[in-house]
Amino acid sequence: MMRVFSGPSHPELAKGICAHLGVPLSPIHYQRFSDDCLYIQLGETVRNHDVFIVQTISAPTSDHLIELFMMLDIARSAGARSVHAVIPYFSYARSDKKDAPRISITARLMADLIVQSGAQHVMTMTLHSPQVHGFFSVPTDHLTALPCFVDHFKKRDLRSTVVVSPDIGHAKRASKLASALGGLPMAAGNKVRVSDTEVVMRDWVGSRPRGVEHALIFDDEIANGGTMFEAIRALKEEGVRRFTVACTHGIFSGQAIERFAAMPEIEEIVTTDTVAIPEGKRLPNMTILSVAGVFAEAIRCNAMGRSVGKLFAFWPEDEPGQPGLGQAE
Missing domain, CATH: 3.40.50.2020 (Rossmann fold)
Structure with missing residues (x-):
């Protein structure tokens, strides 16, 4: 019983x-x-x-x-x-x-x-x-x-898309997502955490994410968003103009939601319901997948x-x- x-x-x-x-x-x-x-x-x-x-x-x-x-x-x-x-x-x-x-x-x-x-x-x-x-x-x-993300993104147009891990330590997860989505190219960033709210992207490990229009940035969690915002800044320098942000745990602490809302280049924010997300933090372009x-x-x-x-x-x-x-x- x-x-x-x-x-x-x-x-x-x-x-x-x-x-x-x-x-x-x-x-x-x-x-x-x-x-x-x-x-x-x-x-x-x-x-x-x-x-x-x-x-x-x-x-x-x-x-x-x-x-x-x-x-x-x-x-x-x-x-x-x-x-x-x-x-x-x-x-x-x-x-x-x-x-x-x-x-x-x-x-x-x-x-x-x-x-x-x-x-x-x-x-x-x-x-x-x-x-x-x-x-x-x-x-x-x-x-x-990961199966939840695969099912979701397989319904999207992923032409000219690169899957990006903003942290080389989590590159394996992003690599598996890229493979499951039909062998998309993948890039990983070498970040250094300066403080709880500040991250610096030093360089890219492996191939640089150039020549693509859209980046799917995949991480395990988003807290204050510092890693994601720094990754977007670095990707813009490589010529990327459209972004999808995805994570398993959507914490969205501090000013994360306000900063995401002010970035029209982010087409979609995809997370799961491992953490309860109040209505006040649910942006129009946010998708919450159930686990x-x-x-x-x-x-x-x-x-x-x-x-x-x-x-x-x-x-x-x-x-x-x-x-x-x-x-x-």
């Missing part, structure tokens, strides 16, 4: 997952006391059930983490047969190494806390640093939204004891053609 609960961070995605699974979304009772402490109660019995808790780690990040810890602990303490943390966006995946003195490798710390809270299995999507997958000491399914089907299939495979390998974030390079979402990858 299965129970699916949603934390407060993204109940709409949880409802979509349940719709694909054909099961109801179980209720929770949530309250914040006057002293700012939280109270959470799972609204249905979980004893001897497989419990899936959906909670994306977006702003307010600390609140959503505490809520997740509490719900995992509740499920474990209430006799659940298995406890699964479904985390569409794991924001601390950026903190994957010690690159300054006296700092925390926070991704590993959060992974430990999730497991200690009661998670026996974790599902997440498109980690900023793939090695964070290994920080979890329980089975972890690192899923991909509910991907997570629902992963949950179904886990519940039925089937392999989840075809949903993982790393497609085999020699696979003959890339499937759509309906084919599960």
Whole structure:
């Protein structure tokens, strides 16, 4: 027997997952006391059930983490047969190494806390640093939204298009998208992060993106947009005039939305619903793809004891053609 609960961070995605699974979304009772402490109660019995808790780690990040810890602990303490943390966006995946003195490798710390809270299995999507997958000491399914993007962009006119990774560290993802879209040319930028809001594109790795009219810039996430805006500036110097911006996690913090709205050369912004995007941030040229089907299939495979390998974030390079979402990858 299965129970699916949603934390407060993204109940709409949880409802979509349940719709694909054909099961109801179980209720929770949530309250914040006057002293700012939280109270959470799972609204249905979980004893001897497989419990899936959906909670994306977006702003307010600390609140959503505490809520997740509490719900995992509740499920474990209430006799659940298995406890699964479904985390569409794991924001601390950026903190994957010690690159300054006296700092925390926070991704590993959060992974430990999730497991200690009661998670026996974790599902997440498109980690900023793939090695964070290994920080979890329980089975972890690192899923991909790539089939969703492939299905979407195959309906577009992609003549004279280059797929661009603004960060050489994520070039493999962009390369797979380019290959899945019929072998489009691909370019990767060598960026240097100056601060949380400032990025400098030093040069291009491999062939330069010259002689094309349209660039499809593909990254794992957009926070304040600094990387995307710098990539667009550098691509304009190469003669590119039309742009499509795509990412799995649309955070759109700071002035990102205002800056995107002021750039008519951006024809479309494509993201997914791993993070809840309020109406005020939804621009007319923004398309939000749902990943509910991907997570629902992963949950179904886990519940039925089937392999989840075809949903993982790393497609085999020699696979003959890339499937759509309906084919599960």
